[in-house]
Amino acid sequence: MTRAIGASALYVSLAATVAALFLVTFGARRRKEAWLNAGYAATYLQFGLMTAATFAMIFGLVAHDFSIEYVAQVGSRATPLYYTVISLWGALEGSILFWGWVLALLTALVVFWNRSRAGNLIPYTTATMLGVGIFFQFLLVAPAFPFGAVFPVPPDGPGPNPLLQNHWLMGIHPPLLYLGYVGMTVPFAFAMGAMASGEVGDGSWIRLSRRWTLGAWAFLTAAIIAGMWWSYEVLGWGGYWAWDPVENASFMPWLTATAFLHSVMVQERRGLLKLWNLNLVVATFALTILGTFLTRSGVLSSVHAFTEGLIGYYFLVAIAITLLASFVLVAGNSERLVSFGKLEGVASRGTVFLFNNLLLTAFTFTVLVGTLFPLFAEAIRGEKVSVGEPFFNRMTIPICAALLFLMGVGPALPWKEADRATLRRKLLPPLVGAVAGLLVSVFAGARSPYAVMAFAFAAFAAVANIGEFVEGARARMRMRGESAVDALGNLLATNRRRYGGYVAHLGVVAVAVAITASSTFRAEHEATLKKGESMTVGGLQVRLEEVWGREEPQRSVIGTTVAILRDGREIARLDPRMNFYPTSQQPVPTPAVRSRPSGDIYMNLQAFAQDGTNATLRVIVEPLVPWIWAGGMIICLGALISIAPFRRQAPAVVTEPEPALASPAPVAAT
Amino acid sequence: MSSDTGRRTAVFVIAGVIVAGAFAYLMLGGIEDNLEYFKTPAELTQLGPEAYGKTVRLGGQVAPGSVKWDAASLDLRFRVTDGAQEIEVHSKGAPPQMFRDGMGVVVIGRYGAGKVFESKELMIRHSEEYRAPKPGERPQEMYRSLIKGEKAS
Numbered sequence: 001m002t003r004a005i006g007a008s009a010l011y012v013s014l015a016a017t018v019a020a021l022f023l024v025t026f027g028a029r030r031r032k033e034a035w036l037n038a039g040y041a042a043t044y045l046q047f048g049l050m051t052a053a054t055f056a057m058i059f060g061l062v063a064h065d066f067s068i069e070y071v072a073q074v075g076s077r078a079t080p081l082y083y084t085v086i087s088l089w090g091a092l093e094g095s096i097l098f099w100g101w102v103l104a105l106l107t108a109l110v111v112f113w114n115r116s117r118a119g120n121l122i123p124y125t126t127a128t129m130l131g132v133g134i135f136f137q138f139l140l141v142a143p144a145f146p147f148g149a150v151f152p153v154p155p156d157g158p159g160p161n162p163l164l165q166n167h168w169l170m171g172i173h174p175p176l177l178y179l180g181y182v183g184m185t186v187p188f189a190f191a192m193g194a195m196a197s198g199e200v201g202d203g204s205w206i207r208l209s210r211r212w213t214l215g216a217w218a219f220l221t222a223a224i225i226a227g228m229w230w231s232y233e234v235l236g237w238g239g240y241w242a243w244d245p246v247e248n249a250s251f252m253p254w255l256t257a258t259a260f261l262h263s264v265m266v267q268e269r270r271g272l273l274k275l276w277n278l279n280l281v282v283a284t285f286a287l288t289i290l291g292t293f294l295t296r297s298g299v300l301s302s303v304h305a306f307t308e309g310l311i312g313y314y315f316l317v318a319i320a321i322t323l324l325a326s327f328v329l330v331a332g333n334s335e336r337l338v339s340f341g342k343l344e345g346v347a348s349r350g351t352v353f354l355f356n357n358l359l360l361t362a363f364t365f366t367v368l369v370g371t372l373f374p375l376f377a378e379a380i381r382g383e384k385v386s387v388g389e390p391f392f393n394r395m396t397i398p399i400c401a402a403l404l405f406l407m408g409v410g411p412a413l414p415w416k417e418a419d420r421a422t423l424r425r426k427l428l429p430p431l432v433g434a435v436a437g438l439l440v441s442v443f444a445g446a447r448s449p450y451a452v453m454a455f456a457f458a459a460f461a462a463v464a465n466i467g468e469f470v471e472g473a474r475a476r477m478r479m480r481g482e483s484a485v486d487a488l489g490n491l492l493a494t495n496r497r498r499y500g501g502y503v504a505h506l507g508v509v510a511v512a513v514a515i516t517a518s519s520t521f522r523a524e525h526e527a528t529l530k531k532g533e534s535m536t537v538g539g540l541q542v543r544l545e546e547v548w549g550r551e552e553p554q555r556s557v558i559g560t561t562v563a564i565l566r567d568g569r570e571i572a573r574l575d576p577r578m579n580f581y582p583t584s585q586q587p588v589p590t591p592a593v594r595s596r597p598s599g600d601i602y603m604n605l606q607a608f609a610q611d612g613t614n615a616t617l618r619v620i621v622e623p624l625v626p627w628i629w630a631g632g633m634i635i636c637l638g639a640l641i642s643i644a645p646f647r648r649q650a651p652a653v654v655t656e657p658e659p660a661l662a663s664p665a666p667v668a669a670t
Numbered sequence: 671m672s673s674d675t676g677r678r679t680a681v682f683v684i685a686g687v688i689v690a691g692a693f694a695y696l697m698l699g700g701i702e703d704n705l706e707y708f709k710t711p712a713e714l715t716q717l718g719p720e721a722y723g724k725t726v727r728l729g730g731q732v733a734p735g736s737v738k739w740d741a742a743s744l745d746l747r748f749r750v751t752d753g754a755q756e757i758e759v760h761s762k763g764a765p766p767q768m769f770r771d772g773m774g775v776v777v778i779g780r781y782g783a784g785k786v787f788e789s790k791e792l793m794i795r796h797s798e799e800y801r802a803p804k805p806g807e808r809p810q811e812m813y814r815s816l817i818k819g820e821k822a823s
Contacts, residue, residue, distance in 0.1 A: 391700050610816075616741065616764035
């Protein structure tokens with residue numbers, strides 16, 4: 001029954017989406033209001049149907065309805081409820097279903113908030129989103145059909161992949177990533193809609209999609225950080241980033257989207273970079289599809305590669321169509337994309353944005369080449385090869401350092417050419433900060449030039465961005481007599497976009513400092529201990545107390561109890577474990593982490609004697625690691641401040657006159 | 671468009687090409703130096719001295735009866751075989767818990783003139799297919815003495 005409801009909802013939804021696409025497109029072309037409205041109604045309908053299909057699947061999972069193929073594949077009666085629900089994205093078909101549902105939701109929201117706007121921008125934007133929706137819904141009824149029948153119905157299933165049911169973050173990272181990935185469809189759709197409707201010249205598509213872009217970017221940021229955290233908490237190696245193709249796949253669209261968030265300001269202010277901005281939006285969308293291809297096709301082996309099927313090649317076709325359609329539309333709009341105006345000077349914020357874009361593009365290319373090289377090497381030379389981490393580090397660390405530096409210069413420079421006095425006033429405090437950062441890090445024992453440089457530039461950027469808050473608040477206190485707290489609050493409230501950006505910068509600084517510190521000042525030791533024996537790591541004494549085992553419904557656990565002592569006094573007890581799932585030959589490492597703002601003590605059970613007399617433990621002392629996760633949250637907070645409703649009293653950054661808006665919709669407010 | 675703008679555009683384009691070219695050169699050079707080739711023991715032996723000192727991913731099975739593990743000094747020695755050739759591997763650190771004869775492994779490391787492959791990282795090659803554990807392989811059976819003592823964390 002559940003199976004029938006889910007399956008038919010998918011088929012009818014595909015039909016509704018196709019109908020909506022035709023109604024919206026031809027309604028706009030022939031100026032038939034009724035067709036347009038019918039198309040929008042069909043858009044809501046396909047969202048309702050996708051919701052029905054998704055909830056049918058969740059219901060099937062929770063009810064352990066093993067007559068549904070997907071449930072039989074990932075469900076098991078012993079799996080706890082939380083992991084049963086999130087196994088919706090635990091394998092290929094379910095994850096595509098969830099993706100399709102998020103896309104349907106966003107499409108309906110775009111229509112809901114913008115439908116009364118005059119002109120063809122919104123119809124064509126909707127049509128683009130519906131087109132992408134058709135692609136995913138086609139996957140759902142053909143190669144990734146989740147509601148296949150199983151007969152005879154098995155009494156139980158194997159449960160989700162052990163790695164995906166070992167930590168609660170599995171319920172956080174994938175949906176964030178989907179919201180980020182799918183969210184990038186919205187600015188792409190607005191760009192395509194603007195070009196198709198000929199409204200690309202005035203840049204209104206940028207204002208209408210600004211919140212969407214920022215929101216998607218914030219979700220993508222959170223997803224990447226949550227993925228790092230998951231890798232740290234589950235894989236047992238004490239690291240969080242390894243330039244794994246899957247990590248790269250989520251990072252590349254983030255880089256291009258970050259570039260876009262900055263370069264778009266140059267367009268809004270100076271009318272420059274119109275074509276470049278379109279390219280960034282298209283590239284971001286294409287990279288999200290490429291990422292899905294890389295992770296879902298099985299061309300790369302990883303925990304994300306669910307199956308070795310042909311489904312990946314559908315994504316390649318989708319990328320080809322995307323690029324071709326964008327190219328045709330850009331060519332058709334060439335005269336509207338001519339930039340007028342020019343940058344106001346060499347030492348101006350615009351120049352910094354240009355360099356920022358240059359570096360972010362170079363960064364993206366490096367990661368892209370490093371990620372795809374093995375595929376091409378195998379296809380062309382027939383050699384199995386992988387690109388080592390040193391390549392990525394050597395190429396990207398200098399870029400990161402330069403970006404940190406620019407992050408401090410940009411906010412300090414005005415849009416107009418800066419004079420010497422301004423430069424001195426604005427750049428002196430950050431320079432003092434940089435020198436302080438350099439001295440502190442050398443004093444603390446950092447010797448690698450890149451580490452010292454990272455600390456110095458991070459301090460530079462931190463002081464520069466905090467300086468903007470201080471200067472703005474002081475001006476308000478002086479001119480309006482506000483208290484320091486009020487001044488800071490009002491400053492944020494009246495120019496949320498700008499100061500939200502600076503908050504995000506401070507989050508990036510936190511992440512950069514934490515990554516550099518945790519890799520520079522890391523102390524690590526591995527030893528086999530008998531019960532009662534101890535080892536010393538980074539000034540701490542670590543003593544093995546107990547080796548134990550227990551049976552849980554879905555797994556067996558072998559664990560150790562370990563005491564951590566500082567100066568002979570016990571400060572914590574940790575229990576690093578290994579979880580044995582019935583479907584896997586290998587145990588899933590389950591490290592234990594003691595987290596404090598100053599840093600983590602990370603402990604992994606590497607091996608144990610069958611009789612429990614001894615265990616091999618790896619202990620890593622990593623300073624400041626929690627600040628990577630906190631920094632990620634600060635970045636998202638910054639994005640949230642920028643997205644929050646804009647107060648009109650503020651002097652808008654936009655210099656062009658705003659076109660008359662037919663809709664009072666909140667998205668159109670900026 | 672004045673000739674001045676034209677000249678400026680040309681300068682920008684040339685500068686852009688130079689920067690992009692330098693970057694591409696750096697990148698491709700960097701990638702060649704950091705490639706890690708997958709080799710079987712036979713391929714590695716065939717390469718001879720040419721293979722020494724380069725980071726390689728050695729793939730094969732753990733040769734039966736070859737594992738020597740000293741828990742006290744965390745010293746692990748075993749041989750990787752592809753049926754035709756065997757390579758001696760030396761590794762520091764504990765082997766994975768379920769490490770045993772005949773298991774598929776990938777070892778990242780360097781082969782040296784001493785005919786010993788120094789491992790930097792040891793990975794189990796998972797077979798994705800679910801295989802029911804043989805009698806005696808289930809953790810409940812293997813670690814019976816541990817699991818029977820129910821102890822809460």
